[in-house]
Amino acid sequence: MTRRSWVRRQLGRLTGPAVRLARRRRYERQLARGEPAGDYSYVERTWTDAPAALVDLHLRVSGRDDAERSRVTPWCQSQTLAEIRVLAWDVEGVEAWRIEPPTDGEPGRPALWFAAPGGLPEALPAQLESALLVAAAEEIDAVVLRERVSPPLDPSLQLADAVTGPELRPWTLYSASAFAYEPSTDSVRPLTADPLVKLVDTNGVGDLPRDVAHFGRTRRGPYLSSRDMGPVLEVGVRDVAALERPRRRPGRPTVLVLGPFLARGGAEHTLFETLRVLTDELDFIFATLAPHRPSLDDRRPEFRAISEHLYCSATWSTRRPCRASCST
Numbered sequence: 302m303t304r305r306s307w308v309r310r311q312l313g314r315l316t317g318p319a320v321r322l323a324r325r326r327r328y329e330r331q332l333a334r335g336e337p338a339g340d341y342s343y344v345e346r347t348w349t350d351a352p353a354a355l356v357d358l359h360l361r362v363s364g365r366d367d368a369e370r371s372r373v374t375p376w377c378q379s380q381t382l383a384e385i386r387v388l389a390w391d392v393e394g395v396e397a398w399r400i401e402p403p404t405d406g407e408p409g410r411p412a413l414w415f416a417a418p419g420g421l422p423e424a425l426p427a428q429l430e431s432a433l434l435v436a437a438a439e440e441i442d443a444v445v446l447r448e449r450v451s452p453p454l455d456p457s458l459q460l461a462d463a464v465t466g467p468e469l470r471p472w473t474l475y476s477a478s479a480f481a482y483e484p485s486t487d488s489v490r491p492l493t494a495d496p497l498v499k500l501v502d503t504n505g506v507g508d509l510p511r512d513v514a515h516f517g518r519t520r521r522g523p524y525l526s527s528r529d530m531g532p533v534l535e536v537g538v539r540d541v542a543a544l545e546r547p548r549r550r551p552g553r554p555t556v557l558v559l560g561p562f563l564a565r566g567g568a569e570h571t572l573f574e575t576l577r578v579l580t581d582e583l584d585f586i587f588a589t590l591a592p593h594r595p596s597l598d599d600r601r602p603e604f605r606a607i608s609e610h611l612y613c614s615a616t617w618s619t620r621r622p623c624r625a626s627c628s629t
Contacts, residue, residue: 321532328532337516339532341524346440346537354384354544355402356433356474357415359482362389362397370398376421381605382430386412394485417482417489418471424449426602432474435501437544440537441524442479442496446472462527464498465489495528497536555584562589563604564597573600576607587611 331338362369369389377385377400387400414436416422416429424446432444443464449472464473465480470489475482479496480489500523509515509522519526521534558576563569576585585608592613605611 324532332518335513337511337513338518339516339521339530339534341521341530341534341536343439343538344535346539348539348543351543352413352437353410354382354433354437355410355412355414356382356385356429357412357477357482358385358387359415359417359484360387360389360421361419361487362391364391364397370400373400373421379426379602379606380429381427381602381609382433383609384433385429390484390487394483394487396484411477413477414474415477415480415482416474417487419487420471422449422471424472426605429474432501434541434544435499436474436476438539438541439499440497440539441499442476442493443498444474445469445498445500446502447500447523448502462491462496464496464525465491495526498525499523500525553582553584555586557586557588559588559590561591562594562597563587563600564594565600566597569600573603573607580607584608585610589613 328338360373373387373389377387384402385400386402389397389399391397414433428446428449432446435441436444445464450468463469464475465488475489479493480491482489514520515522518529521530524530524534524536526534558572560569560572576583587604587608587610589612601611
């Protein structure tokens with residue numbers, strides 16, 4: 302440690318309490334005047350062991366009818382998140398059937414995240430994966446797809462406990478350490494008194510103005526809580542790249558597929574149907590070389606069901622994969 306850094310640390314120790322007190326008093330004055338108050342910042346965190354990217358999807362079914370299972374299977378295959386384990390429960394809370402994810406791993410291992418929408422949510426294929434990446438990257442207890450809530454989420458909503466209610470539950474990804482699913486009652490209950498919930502849009506947080514509705518005691522921009530967050534809410538963030546994702550099985554060849562774009566045409570249909578039957582033998586990487594043309598429609602979500610490695614070269618920057626919902 303240099304002398305300058307040592308002096309800076311000592312000054313911080315001496316002035317820190319006074320700075321925090323002044324910040325608290327300013328925060329309380331803003332609240333008393335009915336003004337937007339508080340802020341949030343991110344604090345770096347690390348993973349000792351990267352958790353496995355497994356999400357349990359709890360569904361309520363009428364019985365052991367194979368027709369319901371046959372409807373769920375193609376829904377799972379259309380998702381960009383491959384690590385979904387479906388657990389179907391009958392009206393008495395007994396497991397009727399399950400669908401294991403098509404990834405290598407130990408069967409029956411616990412999932413660190415779960416969703417309990419009741420039925421299949423009519424969301425974009427990439428939304429569940431986006432919610433998982435947010436949940437894995439930040440020290441939060443639940444992620445809500447804000448734009449999917451209908452009617453639109455009331456900006457005055459303050460209590461994070463509402464995340465288990467009928468409005469938010471279909472569009473929420475829960476941390477298994479903060480919430481639990483009860484099959485017998487088909488309900489989600491919090492395991493902590495003050496869960497921290499984040500609201501996200503398809504492509505990020507979205508535009509949240511700094512006003513009283515979004516910055517107060519229990520709300521801080523996209524974050525909701527049941528407690529007073531104080532002058533500054535510190536949110537721990539981790540490197541999501543460390544998240545344990547499915548690895549390519551050894552011995553399987555990888556094929557690079559190049560094309561101008563993945564529109565909805567005869568050539569793309571033939572390509573899709575051909576590669577779909579080869580997924581048990583080959584791994585694929587897709588790269589498009591020309592800007593996407595919305596007038597030709599978009600088949601990228603379907604190709605991402607074959608491989609999560611899909612890149613739009615026309616708008617690609619270093620290590621940024623093209624999501625199925627991106628546009629140019």
